[in-house]
Amino acid sequence: MAGIAIIGYGYWGPNLVRNFSTTAGAEVKWVVDMRPERLEIIKKQYPNIRVTANYDEALNDPAVTAVIVATPVQHHYPLAKKALEHGKHVLIEKPMTQSSAEAEELIAMSKAKGLVLMVDHTFLYTGAVRKMKDLIDSGEIGEIQYFDSTRINLGLFQPDINVLWDLAPHDISILFYLVxxxxxxxxATGISHTPNGLENVAYLTVNYDAQHMAHFSCSWSSPVKIRKMLIGGTKKMIVFDDVEPSEKVKIYDTGYSVKSDEEKRKLLIDYRVGDIYVPKLEQREALAGMAADFISAIEKGTTPVSDWNVGLEVVKVLEAAQESIKSKGKEIAIKF
Ligand SMILES: NC(=O)c1ccc[n+]([C@@H]2O[C@H](COP(=O)([O-])OP(=O)(O)OC[C@H]3O[C@@H](n4cnc5c(N)ncnc54)[C@H](O)[C@@H]3O)[C@@H](O)[C@H]2O)c1
Incomplete structure (x- = not known):
């Protein structure tokens, strides 16, 4: 049985406590938060979970074998590092760290100590994303040509990170998983309307050597909430609308073929507009799947879907995007 300590009981922490409390092989032993009012809430909801504002108290409990870091990103690296130093398996909320150097240091530590290090990119466990992966892997969509994601709403301005670091990890992790x-x-380009200079509207383009590209639009300043992803393939196209209550994924049997008429020096586009179908999606809560994956990695040594590799790749893209924004959209090379 993995004894779990969850650090951070703000907005996201309660979802982690709820899911790990019902995951086979896991027992939530401690919740740590520096705000006493948050600890009061958990004491009422889960009387069997011990609470503290002192992280060391949880780390020094031998019954704790795994730590989950669910604080704002600036605290991810120091808290995760301390947990690894104490010999605990670690799950970190997205984005993994504030820099790839920090992420690489944690990865090296976890490898040296034989400990699990995982990042919660929750979307990889949703029925919608898993269905899209099956469709793409089966060849039904054809070769991917573009990936275009919009994630905008009147969002919570974060005090320590810009809108890309807050929202784009979801889309970037999905891109790496599917394409x-x-x-x-x-x-990338972006603009800040606050004195701290953190961009609240940003656009990111991700380039490949292959015949496809990806684009992300993220904003905390939109009057409407849009969570829409378009994936174009040579055979079919996918629309994933996460705001839709039930029909989140739609497959369009739509496409085109291109011929060129050498004599008339013209391009001839042959359009095909066919049926639209709505696949059935797995209904399990994504976080339950994520929690089970973490416990399986600890118990059986399996590689999680959302492993440290995904975490590091996402941070590398965000880091390069940050550099590009500061250079007014300059193309920045990335290596994996
Ligand atoms: N996977 C997802 O879909 C998803 C969704 C939302 C948030 N998140 C991630 O979860 C993390 C937390 O986000 P949030 O919205 O819950 O933030 P939040 O600010 O609402 O809550 C963070 C909590 O951590 C506590 N805290 C901060 N530093 C601490 C420390 N050093 N020791 C103990 N407690 C500390 C704060 O008091 C607060 O209660 C972020 O990394 C965020 O990106 C992930």
Whole structure:
């Protein structure tokens, strides 16, 4: 049985406590938060879980074998590092760290100590994303040509990270999961309307050597909430609308073929507009799947779907995007 300590009981922490409390092989032993009012809430909801504002108290409990870091990103690296130093398996909320150097240091530590290090990119466990993966892997969509994601709403301005670091980890992790190959460069632009200079509207383009590209639009300043992803393939196209209550994924049997008429020096586009179908999706809560994956990695040594590799790749894209924004959209090369 993995004894779990969850650090951070703000907005996301309660979802982790709820899911790990019902995951086979896991027992939530401690919740740590520096705000006493948050600890009061958990004491009422879960009387069997011990609470403290002192992280060391939980780390020094031998019954704790795994730590989950669910604080704002600036605390991820120091808290995760301390947990690994104490010989605990670690699950970190997305984005993994504030820099790839920090992520690489944690990865090296976990490898040296034989401990699990995982990052919660929750979307990889949703029925919608898993269905899209099956469709793409089966060849039904054809070769991917573009991936275009919009994640905008009147969002909570974060005090320590810009809108890309807050929202784009979801889309970037989905991109890496669904689309084969690795990008070679990124370019990004963004604008800040707050004195701290953190961008609240940003656009990111991810370039590949292959015949596809990806684009992300993220904003905390939109009057409407849009969570929409378009994936175009040579055979079919996918629309994933996460705001839709039930029909989240739609497959369009839509496409085109291109011929060129050499004599008339014209391009001839042959359009095909066919049926639309709505696949059935797995209904399990994504976090339950994520929690089970973490426990399986601890118990059986399996590689999690959302492993440290995904965490590091996402941070590398965000880091390069940040550099690009500061250079007014300059193309920045990335290596994986
Ligand atoms: N996977 C997802 O879909 C998803 C969704 C939302 C948030 N998140 C991630 O979860 C993390 C937390 O986000 P949130 O929205 O819950 O933040 P939040 O600010 O609402 O809550 C963070 C909590 O951590 C506590 N805290 C901060 N530093 C601490 C420390 N050093 N020791 C103990 N407690 C500390 C704070 O008091 C607060 O209660 C972030 O990394 C965020 O990106 C993930």
């Amino acid at each position: 084969p190959g690795k990008p070679v460069s990124v370019s």
